[in-house]
Amino acid sequence: MAGLDARDTRFLLIVVALTLFTPILLQPFPESSSLAQFNAGYPDLMQRFAIFGIFAIGFNILFGLTGYLSFGHAAFLGVGSYATVWMFKLLSYNVLPGLILAVITSGLFALLIGYISLRRSGIYFSILTLAFAQMSFNLAYSVLTPITNGETGLQVYTDDPQYLLAEGGLTTTHIFGLAMNKSLVAPVGGWEFTFNVGYYFCAVIAIAAFYLSLRIFRSPFGMMLRAVKSNQQRMSYTGLNTRPYTLAAFVISGMYAGLAGGLMASMDPLAGAERMQWTASGEVVLMTILGGAGTLMGPVLGAGFIKYFENIFSKINDNVLHGWFAFLPDGLEDLLVTIVHPFVGKGWHLTLGLLFMLVVIFLPGGLVEVGQRLRRLFTRRGGTPDAADPRHAPKSAPHVAE
Amino acid sequence: MGILEVRNVNKRFGGLQALADVNLSVQENAVHAIIGPNGAGKSTLLNCLVGKLIPDTGTVMFDGQSVLGRKPHEINQTGISRVFQTPEIFGDLTVLENVMIPCFATRDGAFRLHAIRTVRAEQDIMERAERVLIDMSLQDRLRDHAASLSRGDKRRLEMAMCLAQEPRLLLLDEPTAGMARADTNKTIDLLKEIRDTRNITMAIIEHDMHVVFSLAERITVLAQGAPLVEDTPENIKGHPKVQEAYLGQAHG
Incomplete structure (x- = not known):
């Protein structure tokens, strides 16, 4: 189907189903249970899963396939957000023109940065991209204030022209009249499911983005990108010019980042310079490596994992802990709370850091390797383990040191 | 005129004259070996042919067109493929x-x-x-x-990658370096087969005399960056200058 073989079609359909049923799957605990705080089926969190999923899928096209580690991808995220908010200010709250402009401007921006940065490889490439992103971040705060509105962040004011905004038109972001913040809340038994327009809008785009990346992975172009990662010397002595290949991958992944940035602004019509900061660039690197660089599903998993930690784990405070350990004698209860305390709430970074270390050391292929190992365990009799298909699970080289 | 014409090529690295007025003419569909002791400039010459190095002076013509100043991938696209000392795959x-x-x-x-x-x-x-x-x-x-x-299969794979391009000139950089005698003989057989079944010109840089004399139709001897003599294998074997500069040293 759609240019895919049977196995990829099945894979895609599973991804589509998971994405569409996310509001139900992420809400496994009844509202009244003490585990309800582990539910993640809130519109803004689910939107973030989809948006960062797109960001990570795009990043993976560059890093996972070619091995070029960009440390400045947040710059494109920021450019996408600014472009979208500008469309809101100039035209109307319909997100479509904004998203189109976000993809175009971030693509052009990536073309410029990539053209210069790709003259070097390895750590020098990473440093160049980092420098460009930090430059963009600082410019957004200073001389570019007329475009970015500096520290306040870019937002829509009532005296903005909004030429296409009809009398009485929607004053929140929407797609052809369907407001992004509109939700259908369905209480089923003890559960409560929220079906949000914004989430489904992001989800449909995320599925399209995933499908596109699947096609790139399976295309001759994707094969060339993996060849770049494997042996550039052999590439040029085989008559292939590596530069346009890497530049194309860079621009495509920059456009993905711009799309993600545009979607962020579409969910909440604001754009701030902090979106371009190096921590944001680092986050997508973590997502990709945590999930499994060079695999199709890994970056999405990594993005979901980190966003879940950021939003759910950070909400566990001492009161919640006391609630959990209440069945224990007082002294023991306090002791356990003291031990667990640094790892939750504000300390969620610590847990994430430890997990990241464990994954890098014991699962160099990322979280997707867990699934692969399990599957191999069950299909050993079959003779050919799945891992023998390198297109599905390229061997992960020691990326970070490259 | 040969398919590959190297004229008066010079290359200096600091104080070292790596190539001094090298002239070389490789005839179409011939197997041409370039031999010489270590440091004779064999690899430098090869790198000048594929675009990795640019000679200081002189010309390199392939099929009547200059390849000087072109990038390695452009030179490959004109029909020159290269096999490396350690297989690059x-x-x-x-x-x-x-x-x-x-x-x-x-x-x-x-x-x-x-x-x-x-x-x-x-x-x-x-x-x-x-x-x-x-x-x-x-x-x-x-x-x-x-x-x-x-390792032997990697060598065959690299050869397959080069042959898949149907190149007009195949450059081989010490294809048997570091191989055991049995593997060397296999490689010789493979190269003979390629020579006999395809319309292809081969230029081989080689250390191993056994390989050179089994394959080559013409041999150029390099010494200290300059061509010493160019002739058929039979004549090279008995050439006093070559004995002195290379074979004597190798066997002595």
Whole structure:
């Protein structure tokens, strides 16, 4: 189907189903249970899963396939957000023109940065991209204030022209009249499911983005990108010019980042310079490596994992802990709370850091390797383990040191 | 005039004259060996032919056109392929993919944003790659990672990648370096087979006299960056200057 073989079609359909049923799957605990705080089926969190999923899928096209580690991808995220908010200010709250402009401007921006940065490889490439992103971040705060509105962040004011905004038109972001913040809340038994327009809008785009990346992975172009990662010397002595290949991958992944940035602004019509900061660039690197660089599903998993930690784990405070350990004698209860305390709430970074270390050391292929190992365990009799298909699970080289 | 004409090529690295007025003419469909002791400038000369180095002075003409100043991938596209001393292959890719890449390069040129069709849909490329791999007796390893091949198989794979491009000139940089005698003989047989079954010109840089005398029709001896003598294997064997500069040293 759609240019895919049977196995990829099945894979895609599973991804589509998971994405569409996310509001139900992420809400496994009844509202009244003490585990309800582990539910993640809130519109803004689910939107973030989809948006960062797109960001990570795009990043993976560059890093996972070619091995070029960009440390400045947040710059494109920021450019996408600014472009979208500008469309809101100039035209109307319909997100479509904004998203189109976000993809175009971030693509052009990536073309410029990539053209210069790709003259070097390895750590020098990473440093160049980092420098460009930090430059963009600082410019957004200073001389570019007329475009970015500096520290306040870019937002829509009532005296903005909004030429296409009809009398009485929607004053929140929407797609052809369907407001992004509109939700259908369905209480089923003890559960409560929220079906949000914004989430489904992001989800449909995320599925399209995933499908596109699947096609790139399976295309001759994707094969060339993996060849770049494997042996550039052999590439040029085989008559292939590596530069346009890497530049194309860079621009495509920059456009993905711009799309993600545009979607962020579409969910909440604001754009701030902090979106371009190096921590944001680092986050997508973590997502990709945590999930499994060079695999199709890994970056999405990594993005979901980190966003879940950021939003759910950070909400566990001492009161919640006391609630959990209440069945224990007082002294023991306090002791356990003291031990667990640094790892939750504000300390969620610590847990994430430890997990990241464990994954890098014991699962160099990322979280997707867990699934692969399990599957191999069950299909050993079959003779050919799945891992023998390198297109599905390229061997992960020691990326970070490259 | 030969298919490859090197005229008065000089190359200096600091105080070292690596190549001094080198002239070389390789005839079409011949096997031409370039020999010489260590530091004679063999590899420098080869690197000047493929675009890795640019000579200080002189000209390099391939098929009547200058290749000087062109990038390695542009020179390859004119019909020159190169085999390295240690096989340069795409270790993370499968054996079949390794050979499909040069097929794409030959068909589509140095760059093509080829993201619409799947690799699977490229039947003609796949068949062409498989044919070459059958010639190199690697047909049983199509789906294996190239990195998992033995050294000898990696050499055959690299050869297959070069031959898949149907080059007019194949440059080989010490194809038997570091090999055991048995593997060396296998490589000689492989090269003989290629020489006899394909219309191809080969230029071989080699240390091992056994390889050179089994394959070459013409031999150029380099010493200290300059060509000492060029002749047929029979004449080279008995040439006093060569004995002195190279063979005497090697056997003494």
